Amino acid sequence: MLLFMLLSLTIVGQEKKETLEGKVSFVTSKNIYVKFGNTENIKIGDTLRTSDSRTPCLIVTHKSSNSVVCATISNCKVNKDDSAYYTKKIIEDNSEIEDDKNLIVNQNENPVEIKDEKIKESLYKENIKSKISVASYSTLSDIRENRHSIMSRFSLYANHISDSKFSFDTYLNYRQNFLPESSTSSLETNIFRLYDLALRYDANPTLSITVGRKINPKTSSLGAIDGLQVEQYFNKNYIGVIAGFRPDIFDYNFNSDLFEYGAYYGRKTDAKNFYSETTVGFLEQRNTGAIDRRYTYLQHSSTIFKKLYLFSSLELDIYNKVNEVARNDFRLTNLYASVRYRFSRSLDATLSYDSRKRILYYETLQTEIERLINDDISRQGIRMRVNVKPMENVFAGFSYSKRFQSDNDNKSDNIYIYLGLSKVPFVGGRLSLNYNINTSNYLESNILSLRHSSNLLKNKLSADVYYRLVNYIYLNSNAINSEYKQNFYGANLSYHLSRRFTISVYGELSNSNQENNYRIYTKLSHRFYKKKKHTKHDPKK
16 A cells, blocks of 8 residues: 555656647637647547636637637637647656546547648638619600610629639629610610629638729728739738729729729727727829829728727828829828717717818829819818617607818708608508708708508518608799709509519609609519538548
């Protein structure tokens, strides 16, 4: 017994603990991905803890040579870039004692090591959405020529096609206007617009490469880009580069003369009570090789405690060229800022401000650039909005906006009030009342509208009926009758042939002392969804 006790004390004295530190590289709704320098000693079923937890927080479900996939234990909260620790006890005779065996699950299953591509597979789940619609518009008038047109739209969002790293999306529309042979209108008869057509390749969860026409949400003020866009994340930071062409400013087609390039840097933070994304970038746009515009921009959005929402953006031009003389002057072109605060589920308020100047393209507009510079007016605006839900099924809101310029022209004041009832007693449906008054330098308009919406057949047939009264008063007018009134009566029926196929018919009558107009609008739309369901991995196969 004495010999056994001495031997036991010797073994305990030689016992050591070894801790491996990893970093959370990716977080999904089901899995936590942790990257280590080496995972040779980590086994499926082992547990990890985080710096905020003294007890095990994660359990390993899959592994590769340098990464593990984990599930959470006891609903613990884990964020990207958090540190994760694996601890094991080592005896000098090379035998191992693993911690927290009571938390290991699936002990009867044979652990299986899968390659990195298998671990990443769950990041690339196929998700396809598309919508196609065809609509017709007809306007019939007592005193004007009748007009008819057809509009078709198609959009497709194919994310990770066949669970691959490739994604594709597009959005386009085509409009055909039918004019009488005797018409003198200069309206285009065939209009095709391609707004989005891009292929994206996700080389890994942090690197994406996009080719085609695409609006980058981190450079949204730039608009669509025809070319190459590359973005790389480094933990919370990211960088991106852009090289391509601007769409033609007249017909929105591809124009090889309008080359542009640039780069941006940003930081994204996504914590429990704080979300923030800030991007700063530099862009240069050219026209047939010469500099058309050069500017920097800043874009920021954040959410604090899910109550305070902030957004701001600005553009600062750093180049001008007048009479062949180029200079690097500074000119604040655009500034926009908005703040929204949610006081409670029943009350929120929004305040925004913007200041915008006309964008000067020194090559595109060179024939009139001096006039535009002399007339460099800042158009500014401020808007306030309050939404309130004073009681169940009742909602209301008020907004006020003001537009003004440095030369006091084009100023306007706009007041908008709405009141709604989501469940009308005895009748059912939803009822809303809106009033809008706008006053500018030359016109005052008052618009009152009443609308009732209801479901006639559950999930099948819905209907809207409305009335709108419009009163225009032309200020400083020498005409005998400077007041103009219109009444609008309208109805809309939408029938769902299936969950994805809808047909809508809309009709409106507008009358005044001068004329009557009839408008008929029909629309067919079909939606398509495809989301691949994944089966659980079977280690025996």
